[in-house]
Amino acid sequence: MAIKLPTPGAVLRQVVDGARAIARDLTPATEAERERRIAICMQCPLVIRDERPRCGVCQCPIERKAAFLSQACPDNPPRW
Numbered sequence: 711m712a713i714k715l716p717t718p719g720a721v722l723r724q725v726v727d728g729a730r731a732i733a734r735d736l737t738p739a740t741e742a743e744r745e746r747r748i749a750i751c752m753q754c755p756l757v758i759r760d761e762r763p764r765c766g767v768c769q770c771p772i773e774r775k776a777a778f779l780s781q782a783c784p785d786n787p788p789r790w
């Protein structure tokens with residue numbers, strides 16, 4: 711049974727889609743949006759207030775989570 715390989719065009723599309731997804735994930739939030747998110751998190755009953763505050767749902771550091779546009783609050787419903 712022959713294995714069907716993807717066409718060069720399909721491979722190129724996957725590479726381009728992957729690069730776009732990485733660029734989207736690394737797009738920084740504006741300073742105002744980052745501050746808005748952090749302010750909400752610091753009022754959230756789920757935040758873990760240790761040396762580096764973390765989200766109590768996903769365990770991500772709040773500073774890092776708030777910094778990227780692609781991130782979202784994991785609570786249901788989301789708080790930001």
Ligand code: SF4
Nearest residue numbers: 751754765783785789
């Ligand atoms: S990301 Fe959402 S659930 Fe997590 S601490 Fe912030 S507001 Fe709370």
